[in-house]
Amino acid sequence: MGDTTDFGFDTLQIHAGARPDPATGARQTPIYQTTAYVFRDADHAAALFNLQEVGYIYSRLTNPTVAVLQERLATLEGGIGAVCCSSGHAAQIMAIFPLMAPGCNIVSSNRLYGGTITQFGHTIKRFGWSANLVDFDDLDAVRGAIDENTRAVFCETIANPGGYITDLDSIAAIADEAGIPLIVDNTSATPYLCRPIEHGATLVVHSTTKYLTGNGTVTGGCIVDSGRFDWSKNDKFPSLSQPEPAYHGLKFHETFGNLAYTFHGIAVGLRDLGMTMNPQAAHYTLMGTETLSLRMEKHVANAQKLATWLEADPRVEFVTYAGLPSSPYYERIQRICPKGAGALFTVAIKGGYEACVKLVDSLEIFSHVANLGDTRSLVIHAASTTHRQLTPEQQQAAGAAPNVVRFSIGIEDPDDLIRDLDQALARAVA
Numbered sequence: 001m002g003d004t005t006d007f008g009f010d011t012l013q014i015h016a017g018a019r020p021d022p023a024t025g026a027r028q029t030p031i032y033q034t035t036a037y038v039f040r041d042a043d044h045a046a047a048l049f050n051l052q053e054v055g056y057i058y059s060r061l062t063n064p065t066v067a068v069l070q071e072r073l074a075t076l077e078g079g080i081g082a083v084c085c086s087s088g089h090a091a092q093i094m095a096i097f098p099l100m101a102p103g104c105n106i107v108s109s110n111r112l113y114g115g116t117i118t119q120f121g122h123t124i125k126r127f128g129w130s131a132n133l134v135d136f137d138d139l140d141a142v143r144g145a146i147d148e149n150t151r152a153v154f155c156e157t158i159a160n161p162g163g164y165i166t167d168l169d170s171i172a173a174i175a176d177e178a179g180i181p182l183i184v185d186n187t188s189a190t191p192y193l194c195r196p197i198e199h200g201a202t203l204v205v206h207s208t209t210k211y212l213t214g215n216g217t218v219t220g221g222c223i224v225d226s227g228r229f230d231w232s233k234n235d236k237f238p239s240l241s242q243p244e245p246a247y248h249g250l251k252f253h254e255t256f257g258n259l260a261y262t263f264h265g266i267a268v269g270l271r272d273l274g275m276t277m278n279p280q281a282a283h284y285t286l287m288g289t290e291t292l293s294l295r296m297e298k299h300v301a302n303a304q305k306l307a308t309w310l311e312a313d314p315r316v317e318f319v320t321y322a323g324l325p326s327s328p329y330y331e332r333i334q335r336i337c338p339k340g341a342g343a344l345f346t347v348a349i350k351g352g353y354e355a356c357v358k359l360v361d362s363l364e365i366f367s368h369v370a371n372l373g374d375t376r377s378l379v380i381h382a383a384s385t386t387h388r389q390l391t392p393e394q395q396q397a398a399g400a401a402p403n404v405v406r407f408s409i410g411i412e413d414p415d416d417l418i419r420d421l422d423q424a425l426a427r428a429v430a
């Protein structure tokens, strides 16, 4: 497609980035199952290796199937470029890698996916990086946590499992004041419910494993660049603004302008870290994106119905879902995700830890898995699984206390889901 600015989301989720295969006319994007690409001649090869010409060299860096997905996700998020990688966690490392150096830190929300708390709290220290996790509802605390070595602010649009919604606009203003980028993990909202760049985000990261693919088949991740950050406005981002020794002193920002971050992600990030998405995974995720809006509408409608039903049930203590008027984030969600609060929520069950475990074991349609964003309804007891590595304080902050279970509501018939919940609650809460 040519200029896509006038097309609606439902059109772009099918067509953005894709065109009939120039070699065969194949309508669906082929899976380019190849490692390498033949150079036209030695000059062509040299130009590609010098980054003077854009093209395909080797699939650790670029692949035509993956490139279609990159263009599609950049378009859906309203960014100018994207880099896909092997998982959501890879995307997070890839996202901060160009910004960091030993001794640098990020300031992050303390309401995060459990694995991200572990990645930021422990693993990145091995690179000499650190993360300062704070309460993002306390804007003074966020401001106060930023120091001269902070290189990014990080948060999730909808933080699972606590039913938390980040005030993206206020956080973006703080990052802007400090001259550093805001990175938003938009996995739980998807670009259908929220486009963080419109709220001031510099970069958007995804676990494409979840709603973007949508049916629990492949792991993948993505970083979308807004193209709006001036990497040369201060001296904090030398990887982008200063000569790159591994490319004969090339300056990414000077050479590639607002595409500098995306080019760096491919030419240095994927080349040297190798967290590459494979073309099969890109294919599954492309299939998923084609129906994203249809699925999200149904996910949200089902979640709203089930959360409302559960909140009224005497066996339930409380439900944390921003789509319920009882949520402290009910007003905020209208501004951040006006099309709906997503399809994840946590439920506190009367009877605590034991009742939660029994509930999870008694559900029949819901699968007990460590995943979310599937067409199937899923349930997990976070305190005994995904958030098991965290301290009790961290569990509480993340909305994963021992008496709560997290639901990821699928797109089945909601009445069947309610019947299943009803019988399982009967067994769990005597």
Ligand SMILES: *Cc1c(COP(=O)(O)O)cnc(C)c1O
Binding pocket: 087, 088, 089, 090, 113, 115, 116, 156, 185, 187, 188, 206, 207, 208, 209, 210, 219, 220, 221, 372
């Ligand atoms: C799943 C998830 C991740 C990690 O993604 P993987 O693909 O499992 O590596 C990060 N953030 C959020 C919000 C997630 O749901």
